[in-house]
Amino acid sequence: MVTLENILGQEKPLKTIDQMINLGKRGQALLLTGRPGIGKYALAAYTAARFLCQKDNSGCGTCFSCKSIDSQNHPDYLLAFPFPNVASESKKNTLFHFCDPVTSDARFSNDTQEQVNSFLADKADDPYHLPDFKKKGNIPVSVIKDLIRAVAKRPMLGDRRAIVVCDIDQMAFGASDLFLKTVEEPPEDSLIILTTSQPHLLLPTLLSRTTKITLSPVSDQLIKAYLEKHGVDGDFEFYIRYGAGSPGLALKASEDDSIGKRDELWKITAGYIGGTTLPKTIESLRRKYQWAGNFDEVRRDFDIFEKILRDIYFLKIGLDKTLKNIDIISELTKCAKSAPSPEVLQKWFSILAKASRVHRVNNVSADIAFIGAFIEFDRAWARK
Numbered sequence: 001m002v003t004l005e006n007i008l009g010q011e012k013p014l015k016t017i018d019q020m021i022n023l024g025k026r027g028q029a030l031l032l033t034g035r036p037g038i039g040k041y042a043l044a045a046y047t048a049a050r051f052l053c054q055k056d057n058s059g060c061g062t063c064f065s066c067k068s069i070d071s072q073n074h075p076d077y078l079l080a081f082p083f084p085n086v087a088s089e090s091k092k093n094t095l096f097h098f099c100d101p102v103t104s105d106a107r108f109s110n111d112t113q114e115q116v117n118s119f120l121a122d123k124a125d126d127p128y129h130l131p132d133f134k135k136k137g138n139i140p141v142s143v144i145k146d147l148i149r150a151v152a153k154r155p156m157l158g159d160r161r162a163i164v165v166c167d168i169d170q171m172a173f174g175a176s177d178l179f180l181k182t183v184e185e186p187p188e189d190s191l192i193i194l195t196t197s198q199p200h201l202l203l204p205t206l207l208s209r210t211t212k213i214t215l216s217p218v219s220d221q222l223i224k225a226y227l228e229k230h231g232v233d234g235d236f237e238f239y240i241r242y243g244a245g246s247p248g249l250a251l252k253a254s255e256d257d258s259i260g261k262r263d264e265l266w267k268i269t270a271g272y273i274g275g276t277t278l279p280k281t282i283e284s285l286r287r288k289y290q291w292a293g294n295f296d297e298v299r300r301d302f303d304i305f306e307k308i309l310r311d312i313y314f315l316k317i318g319l320d321k322t323l324k325n326i327d328i329i330s331e332l333t334k335c336a337k338s339a340p341s342p343e344v345l346q347k348w349f350s351i352l353a354k355a356s357r358v359h360r361v362n363n364v365s366a367d368i369a370f371i372g373a374f375i376e377f378d379r380a381w382a383r384k
C-alpha cells in the first residue's frame, strides 16, 4: 500500500495534492513529471488511493477501497502502463481488469501477461523500483480503446474513479490522439493522473489540458535510508551519485552492477581517447554488445556513458566538484588531458544523445547505435 510514510520527499507536490483532495476537485487531469524512479508511480497511486478512499479521503489503508487498491483489483482504479507487446504467440489474455474479455481487442500472449504481472507485483512490493522489460514497450491502441470504453461506464464501487496512465510518452502511434479527448474533457466522476519523464515528447494539447506537478530530486539522506532498507551494501556514495535524486535509479545502479558496467565502458572510452584506433574501438564495442542485455539495460548504458563524457568535459574546463565517477578521478584527470577540446566534447554529447534516441525510439540495436556514435566522434574530433 502506498501511504504517505513511504513517499520520499516531495513536500511541495504533496501539498498541491492535499489541497486538491481537500477541495474535493474532480473531473480533471494531472500530469506528474520527473526522472525515472523519482516517485511518480508512488505519488500517482497515493493520490488515487486518497481520491477513492471511503474514509475521509485520507488513503487510510484499511477501508474496502484502499484494500482493493492494495490488492490491485479495485474496479474503479484503472491503471495502464507501457509493456512489451510480444506479438508472435497466440493471443488470448486481456491484461488489465478494465479490458472487457468479451469485447476487447487487447489480447496478448502468455509471455506478455507474465511480464505485466511481474511488473505489477514488483510495483506493489516497492513503487520506486524500476522493473526491467525484456523488450521495448508501449501502450497499445487496443488498450487505450478499452480504457476509453471503461471510462464511459459508471464507477462500480462508489461515485468516483481514478485513472492512472504511466509513461504516457510511450503510447503507441495513434493512441495519444485517441486518449486526448478523455484528457480534454475528463468525466465529472473521474480523476486522471498521467506520468512522464519526458514531457517534451507529449502533444502540446495534452500538456495544456493537464495540471503539471513536477517532482523534485529526493535528498541523499532519504535515498541512503531507502537503499539501506533494501539491504544494499557496497559503494553507497556511487549509487547515490548515479541516482542523482532518484531512489529508483540509485537502487537500479546497485542491482545492475553499474560500477562494473561503468568500468567496461570507461575502458573503451579511455582507450579510444588515449590512442586506440577507431577500428579497434569498434571491435571492442561489437564484442561488448554482441549479446546485448535487455532494452532497459542498454538504455542505462547510454546514461553511464553520458556520465563518463560529462566528467571528462568538466575536468577539461576545470570543474571537478560534481563528478559522478569521482572514485576514478585520477584516471579521469589523466584521460581529460588527451581528450578533445570542450567544443568537440559538446559535439560528442549531441552525437551520443542522438545515438541513444535512435536506440530508444527507432529500436536500432545497441552495437549499431554505439558504433555509429564512435564513428561520428571520430569525424568530429579529426585527430591526427
Ligand SMILES: [Zn+2]
Residues within 6 Å of the ligand: 052, 053, 054, 055, 058, 059, 060, 061, 062, 063, 064, 065, 066
Ligand atoms: Zn481508505
